[in-house]
Amino acid sequence: MKIIGTGSALPKLVVTNDMLTKYFDTSDEWIRTRTGIETRRIMTDESLKDLAVAAAQRALEAAGVTAKDIDYLVCSNVNNNYVYPSLSSIVQGAIGASCPCIDIRNACAGFVYALDMAHMYLHTGRASRILVLAAEEPTRFCHWEHRETSVLFGDGAGAAVVEIGDGFLGSKMTTISNTDVLYQRQRLEPTPFEDLSSEAYTNHTMVMQGREVFRMAVTGCSNEISHLLTEHGFSTSDVKYFILHQANMRIINGIQQYLKADPEQFPTTVQKYGNTSSASVAILLDETVRANKVQRGDLLVFSGFGAGFTTGSCILRY
Ligand code: COA
Numbered sequence: 001m002k003i004i005g006t007g008s009a010l011p012k013l014v015v016t017n018d019m020l021t022k023y024f025d026t027s028d029e030w031i032r033t034r035t036g037i038e039t040r041r042i043m044t045d046e047s048l049k050d051l052a053v054a055a056a057q058r059a060l061e062a063a064g065v066t067a068k069d070i071d072y073l074v075c076s077n078v079n080n081n082y083v084y085p086s087l088s089s090i091v092q093g094a095i096g097a098s099c100p101c102i103d104i105r106n107a108c109a110g111f112v113y114a115l116d117m118a119h120m121y122l123h124t125g126r127a128s129r130i131l132v133l134a135a136e137e138p139t140r141f142c143h144w145e146h147r148e149t150s151v152l153f154g155d156g157a158g159a160a161v162v163e164i165g166d167g168f169l170g171s172k173m174t175t176i177s178n179t180d181v182l183y184q185r186q187r188l189e190p191t192p193f194e195d196l197s198s199e200a201y202t203n204h205t206m207v208m209q210g211r212e213v214f215r216m217a218v219t220g221c222s223n224e225i226s227h228l229l230t231e232h233g234f235s236t237s238d239v240k241y242f243i244l245h246q247a248n249m250r251i252i253n254g255i256q257q258y259l260k261a262d263p264e265q266f267p268t269t270v271q272k273y274g275n276t277s278s279a280s281v282a283i284l285l286d287e288t289v290r291a292n293k294v295q296r297g298d299l300l301v302f303s304g305f306g307a308g309f310t311t312g313s314c315i316l317r318y
Contacts, residue, residue, distance in 0.1 A: 001119040001123070001165055001168040002162065002167035002316075003162050004161050004165075005059045005062035006059050006062055006159065006289045006290070007057065007060070007062060007160075008279075008283040008286040009050075009054035009156065009157050009158075010051070010154075010156045010283070011041040011051065011155050011156070012044070012046070013041060014041060015039060015041070016028070016039050020147075020150070023145065023150075024150075036249020038272065039273075040139070040153065040154030040273060040274030041154045041274075042155055043139065048136075049087070049091065049094065052075070052077075052087060052091045052135035052157045053091055055133065055282070057095060059131065059286075060131070063161035065129065066096075067098075070161070072102075072121055072129075073088045073097060073099055073102070073130070074121075074133070075135065076106065076111045076132075077134070077135050078105050078107055078110070078136060078278070079136070080135070087103055087133075088101035088103050091133065106278070106306070106308070107277065107307035107308060107310060108245050108247065108275070108278050108304055108305060108306025109305055109306045109311060109312045110277070110278030110304070112245075112281060112304040112312040112314060114133075114278075115168075115302065118130040118162050119314075129163040130163070132159065133158075133159045134158050134159070134277075136156065136157070136277035136278055138276070139153050140155075141184055143206070146205065152248070152275050154274035156273060156280075156283050157279050157282075158280075158283040158284075158286050167316045168314065169232055169317065171313065171314035171315070172228050172231075172314075173224075173312040174224060174311045174312070176308070178216070179307075180209065181209045181213050182208045182309065184206045214248070214251060214254075216305070216309050216311075217247065218254035218255055218258065220309070220311035221244065221304075221311050222258035224303060224312070225301055228301065236265075239261070241293070242259075242261065242266050242300075243267070243285050243300055243303075244303050245278075245281055246269050246270035246273065246276070246281075246283075252266055267287070269287060278306070280304075281302055297318065299316075300315070300316055301314070
């Protein structure tokens with residue numbers, strides 16, 4: 001696999017930390033020092049489909065290919081307006097592609113898992129050019145009076161077009177089942193027929209044990225990245241950039257310190273976009289590429305973490 005084009009799209013509304021103080025007892029100082037987040041983008045009159053389509057079209061344009069040249073579409077997404085059809089099916093029609101589509105719902109680690117899947121499709125000859133998309137609207141599923149979670153998130157979409165090549169060097173994926181530290185229940189829970197009085201509409205917003213998530217993220221991603229570097233005979237300094245899930249500046253700093261890497265090797269967007277779930281790695285990749293910071297041949301490490309508890313990392317030459 002090699003990456004031949006990237007794109008991203010964000011909602012236009014910029015929400016500052018100060019704006020959130022209208023909703024609950026918080027402060028710009030608390031949010032900045034605990035998370036590094038200064039602003040986030042929140043969807044208003046845009047739909048997630050709009051963002052996903054815009055990100056996909058920018059990636060296709062950057063790759064110099066059309067939607068008809070794509071022979072598989074993988075989309076990472078946890079929530080959108082539809083339970084089904086898949087978001088990838090919706091985007092496929094809107095961009096004019098005609099390939100098979102699949103969504104994966106693997107929370108914030110989803111884009112890294114989607115890249116890994118795309119690599120396997122290419123490697124086995126099932127496809128020759130794939131659109132890998134991540135589109136997320138976590139702000140629609142936060143409880144806007146729960147200050148512990150709602151300050152962290154923002155909406156957005158990112159995409160990469162990949163095709164057969166020799167860039168992908170390896171990956172390491174881990175899931176340690178822990179369904180208590182981070183979860184969100186379906187808005188409509190299946191109602192057991194013997195209990196028609198069950199509370200179908202309650203408990204549907206995000207629940208998180210922040211400290212435990214923090215610990216699992218730093219430990220999981222640091223271990224995976226170290227494993228990958230050792231396995232492939234690289235040292236930290238061989239890597240141009242570590243493209244990490246943008247959840248919290250302190251988590252990124254924790255991983256950087258564990259790896260004894262240079263902070264300059266960790267580009268970030270978390271300050272301006274917050275945590276856009278699985279879209280964050282794709283958006284960061286696109287911004288880094290568009291800023292001309294990545295040259296062909298540079299070594300990149302991608303790493304994501306999220307509910308599951310799931311982590312995933314891969315290493316590739318751009
Ligand atoms: N504004 C002001 N105060 C807040 C607050 C907010 N938005 N949210 C929580 N607090 C308060 C708490 O109530 C607590 O008060 P208390 O000491 O009086 O009980 C205090 O701040 C400290 O809370 P604590 O949870 O110990 O803070 P923390 O240093 O662990 O930071 C997180 C909280 C959520 C920022 C941090 O745990 C974190 O980043 N975790 C990872 C979350 C994440 O990345 N999730 C997504 C994974 S994909």
